[in-house]
Amino acid sequence: MKKYKVSEECIGCRACAEVAGDNFEINDNNIAYLKMQPGNEDEEAKCEEAMDICPVEAISVYKNEETDLPDAIVAGSNIKATLDKHPELKQVLINLSPMFKRMQNPALYNTLARFANFNDAAKVTGLSVCEILHTLNHQLGTESKLLKIMPECIKITHDEIEDESTEITWKESPELYIYNNNTIEDLVEKTSILSPQENIVIISTEKPDELLKVANGLNFNFNIEKNREYRVSIFNPAEKEELLPWKERKEDFEVLDVRKMTTDPFDVILKKAYSTEDDNGFVLVQRFEPHPMINMLSEMDFEHMTEQKAATEFWIYFHKKVSKIDDSDTSTTKVNAVIQSATPVAYPVIMRLLQSDKIRKHINIKELKVW
Numbered sequence: 001m002k003k004y005k006v007s008e009e010c011i012g013c014r015a016c017a018e019v020a021g022d023n024f025e026i027n028d029n030n031i032a033y034l035k036m037q038p039g040n041e042d043e044e045a046k047c048e049e050a051m052d053i054c055p056v057e058a059i060s061v062y063k064n065e066e067t068d069l070p071d072a073i074v075a076g077s078n079i080k081a082t083l084d085k086h087p088e089l090k091q092v093l094i095n096l097s098p099m100f101k102r103m104q105n106p107a108l109y110n111t112l113a114r115f116a117n118f119n120d121a122a123k124v125t126g127l128s129v130c131e132i133l134h135t136l137n138h139q140l141g142t143e144s145k146l147l148k149i150m151p152e153c154i155k156i157t158h159d160e161i162e163d164e165s166t167e168i169t170w171k172e173s174p175e176l177y178i179y180n181n182n183t184i185e186d187l188v189e190k191t192s193i194l195s196p197q198e199n200i201v202i203i204s205t206e207k208p209d210e211l212l213k214v215a216n217g218l219n220f221n222f223n224i225e226k227n228r229e230y231r232v233s234i235f236n237p238a239e240k241e242e243l244l245p246w247k248e249r250k251e252d253f254e255v256l257d258v259r260k261m262t263t264d265p266f267d268v269i270l271k272k273a274y275s276t277e278d279d280n281g282f283v284l285v286q287r288f289e290p291h292p293m294i295n296m297l298s299e300m301d302f303e304h305m306t307e308q309k310a311a312t313e314f315w316i317y318f319h320k321k322v323s324k325i326d327d328s329d330t331s332t333t334k335v336n337a338v339i340q341s342a343t344p345v346a347y348p349v350i351m352r353l354l355q356s357d358k359i360r361k362h363i364n365i366k367e368l369k370v371w
């Protein structure tokens with residue numbers, strides 16, 4: 001039976017899918033791909049017809065299976081490298097399991113898929129690795145190649161990664177994150193962007209294979225403990241770069257322009273201030289220099305400098321000094337709080353809350369709204 005392929009010349013006219021719909025399909029990028037190689041003479045005849053009517057001669061037949069066909073996809077094949085080479089396989093994977101829809105998220109595709117192989121994918125999706133490989137190689141027409149090498153491929157496991165678990169030599173963050181199906185995307189992203197000398201601690205009932213793969217791929221140190229559940233501590237060992245003085249990097253601060261706001265911007269500014277990390281800052285753009293706000297923020301350890309750019313355009317650069325909070329307390333959880341007030345009478349109380357190191361250490365203000 002002949003095996004067909006579609007080249008990059010395809011213009012997505014859909015003619016092949018009309019003629020041989022069992023074998024050709026059009027992907028999300030409007031390019032045809034082989035949904036399935038022909039399995040009988042009738043399908044082969046339809047594929048021949050599709051090849052004949054293709055207006056740009058994008059369809060051709062593999063001449064020699066040994067030399068012309070692509071390499072077989074095996075358990076250890078890297079997912080991103082494979083999908084970059086055969087983008088049509090993304091849809092095939094999604095058809096196998098909706099969990100592969102994660103590959104449509106660019107952040108996950110560039111982190112998770114970059115470090116994961118199909119053995120990992122099988123563990124995460126619950127599919128058998130044989131089913132994934134069989135389907136993908138069938139799609140490419142490389143099943144016979146796969147069958148020659150498959151016994152070795154499916155023995156690849158995560159044991160090698162677990163062997164890399166190291167002693168904890170870093171000061172762990174007091175926050176604990178729970179790893180489950182709902183948090184996985186968020187935690188993979190958090191892990192992949194850990195700054196030098198930062199760490200993240202995760203608790204999970206299942207072994208968090210995806211995070212370990214990302215940590216391993218980024219050369220982070222990690223420690224795994226298994227008791228009733230998994231406790232994973234991941235640390236970026238890269239050295240911190242020396243930062244320039246804040247006034248030399250103030251142009252990089254996020255800009256908060258409140259000039260067109262029709263309501264009092266107090267809560268927006270306070271929320272921004274509260275979420276600003278030490279030695280970081282933001283720029284408040286206002287029609288006037290807001291002295292009361294500057295005084296309030298100075299009590300929250302912000303220093304500032306003002307630039308008047310026009311008669312009614314003031315840029316106030318706020319920089320948060322490095323906190324002197326005593327972190328000897330090893331509390332591991334912060335309580336989430338929502339503060340809402342329908343009266344400005346609450347301003348002083350809110351200010352007290354925000355100024356208190358003790359309260360800030362134990363409470364995470366999820367929402368702050370004063371109107």
Ligand code: SF4
Pocket residue numbers: 006009010011012013014015016017031032050053054055056057058059
């Ligand atoms: S007939 Fe040719 S150009 Fe048209 S969709 Fe199929 S492969 Fe692409």
